[in-house]
Amino acid sequence: MLVATPPPVVLATSVASYLVAPAAGRRITAWLEFPAAHAVSVDAAARRKADRLVISNRDGRRVQVVYDGGCAATQPCDSVAAPLAGADTVLYAVADGLHADIASATLARSPSRLLAQMTQPKGGPPPYALSGPEAVWSTSGALRERPPDNSSPPRTLTTAVPGSTVYAVARREPVTAWLARTSTGDAVYEQIEGGRAAVLYSETRPGMRLTAIAMLDGGRVAVVAIRTAAGVRTASVLLVTPRQPEPAVLVTSVPSPATLAYSPGVSAFGQSIAFRRRVGSERGLTDQIVVLDLLRGTTRVVATARLRTTRLSDPSLGFGRVVWSSSQIAGARLVRSRVLATPA
Numbered sequence: 001m002l003v004a005t006p007p008p009v010v011l012a013t014s015v016a017s018y019l020v021a022p023a024a025g026r027r028i029t030a031w032l033e034f035p036a037a038h039a040v041s042v043d044a045a046a047r048r049k050a051d052r053l054v055i056s057n058r059d060g061r062r063v064q065v066v067y068d069g070g071c072a073a074t075q076p077c078d079s080v081a082a083p084l085a086g087a088d089t090v091l092y093a094v095a096d097g098l099h100a101d102i103a104s105a106t107l108a109r110s111p112s113r114l115l116a117q118m119t120q121p122k123g124g125p126p127p128y129a130l131s132g133p134e135a136v137w138s139t140s141g142a143l144r145e146r147p148p149d150n151s152s153p154p155r156t157l158t159t160a161v162p163g164s165t166v167y168a169v170a171r172r173e174p175v176t177a178w179l180a181r182t183s184t185g186d187a188v189y190e191q192i193e194g195g196r197a198a199v200l201y202s203e204t205r206p207g208m209r210l211t212a213i214a215m216l217d218g219g220r221v222a223v224v225a226i227r228t229a230a231g232v233r234t235a236s237v238l239l240v241t242p243r244q245p246e247p248a249v250l251v252t253s254v255p256s257p258a259t260l261a262y263s264p265g266v267s268a269f270g271q272s273i274a275f276r277r278r279v280g281s282e283r284g285l286t287d288q289i290v291v292l293d294l295l296r297g298t299t300r301v302v303a304t305a306r307l308r309t310t311r312l313s314d315p316s317l318g319f320g321r322v323v324w325s326s327s328q329i330a331g332a333r334l335v336r337s338r339v340l341a342t343p344a
Contacts, residue, residue, distance in 0.1 A: 008303065008340035011060030011323070019337040020047045024316040024323040025085030028107060029339065030055045030066075030092075031325065036334040038077045043261035045311030045327035045337070046276075049078035049124065055090050055107060060339065066105045066112060067094060084130040085318065089148045091115075091135050093125030100125045102137050104148035113150050127178070131171035138166040143176060158191045170215040170268075177221045179213050186210040188221055188240050201240045201247055214268035216294070222250070222266050222273050231258045237266055237275050239294070250292055251299075253278040256285065260307060265314040267322075271295040272344060274302075274317035276324075287312045289324050291344060302342055320344055 012019055017033040032050035053067040071077035081093040094101045100120040105112040118126065118139050128137040134145045136157065143166070146154040157176050160166050164180035164187070171177070174193035177200070179186060185204035191197040200221060203210050212224040221240040226233055232255035238247035256262040256278050264276040273292045280286045289303040289312060302322055305312050313325040322344045327337040 006342060008342040009059070010338050011056065011341055012054070012063070012339040014337050015335070017052075017337065018044045018047065018050075018327055018334060019325045019339050020045060020050055020313050021082035022313060022316055022323045022325050022339050023083045023085035023090065024318040024321055024341065025058070025090070026087040026319040027058050028055055028085055028088055028090065029058060029060060029323060029341070030083040030085050030090045031339050032080065032082065034077060035071065038071065039334070041261070042311055042327070042329045042332060042334065045325065045329075046261060046263075046313055047078075048082040048265070048314075050080060051077040053080045053083060053090075053092055053105075055083075055105060057107060062107065064107065064109065066090065067092070078124075081125045084128070085316070086130050086132070086148070087319075089130070091128060091130040091148060093128055093137075095120050095125040102126075102128055102135065104135060113148065115146050115148065115150065116144065116154060127167055127169045129169045129171050132173055134171070134173070136169055136171045136176065138169055138178070141166075143169060143178065145171075157193070158197055161189065161197060168211075168213045170213045170221070172215040172217060172219075175215065175219045177213060177215055179210050179223065188213070188223055190219065190221065190242065192219075198242075200242060201238070211263060212265040214266045214273065216268050216273070217270055222268050223247075224264060224266050224275075226263065232256060233258065233262050235262065235264050235278070237273060237292075250294075251275055251277055251290060254280060254285070260285065267315055267317040269318045269344070272317060274315040274322050274344075276312055276314050284308070289315045289322065291315075291317065291322055303340070317344060 022031040033052040034050035051069040051071040056063040069079040083092045102116040103112040143157045168179040188200040236252040267274040315324040328335040
């Protein structure tokens with residue numbers, strides 16, 4: 001059943017930078033800024049790494065820069081990774097080519113707190129998640145956690161399965177879930193604190209990859225499965241439930257040509273999921289922000305934008321609202337980028 005949604009509220013606007021990877025907290029909002037002058041494509045609107053991290057209060061009226069990489073012509077402008085927002089804390093990662101830092105920040109005008117520092121893994125910062133009062137990250141084959149305010153030392157939650165590489169993590173206390181890649185394919189692992197890690201789902205079909213993960217209440221896991229074939233990409237959200245052999249397919253995009261970047265993430269809160277779905281045809285593709293309420297069995301289309309004129313970021317769902325960014329384009333040029341929010 002489709003449900004109507006009210007017009008969104010504009011939290012931030014820029015004509016010089018793509019505002020990307022927004023995060024919805026209870027009392028705060030965070031996003032990244034990627035300078036348009038350094039963008040090689042308008043698909044920069046869907047970036048998850050950028051040059052600057054900005055945090056604001058919930059309505060966007062009080063704004064401060066948390067991190068500024070100061071990128072130049074010889075730098076890639078991707079040193080800070082997508083933020084995650086809790087009640088009033090933002091968790092983020094910075095990778096400078098040598099080290100990778102996991103840090104937290106608030107709206108208080110004080111330095112960020114360094115939670116962990118490690119040798120930078122290949123490809124950028126390690127996987128990390130923010131779950132209630134705990135920050136979780138992957139390092140040296142283990143999943144570690146620590147309060148974002150550094151009020152206690154880090155501890156090990158679990159050790160990754162030998163022969164696998166962790167590349168995404170999610171947590172809803174007392175359950176930790178992660179995506180890992182092995183020589184045979186991708187798998188969803190889950191562990192209840194104090195127990196053993198178990199495989200919830202394995203994806204071994206040719207051309208299929210599991211790329212993003214989010215947790216719902218009750219131990220269920222939403223993952224993005226991407227199928228690549230004949231130069232086109234199709235993304236689906238799978239709902240993986242413990243003790244059920246096969247996942248349920250919640251939503252699927254239409255095939256998207258490789259020339260149009262499409263590797264969406266997924267956001268979950270409570271029993272709801274937010275996803276950037278691609279619909280239409282090659283003559284006129286459109287992106288939608290959809291919110292699925294699994295408890296009520298409803299689907300809401302929060303935003304719709306034709307790729308010819310607009311690019312949308314992945315949404316962030318949390319604390320009664322959904323937040324995303326929308327970048328208006330003209331040809332290969334940015335006209336305006338905005339961070340938007342609407343009740344969930």
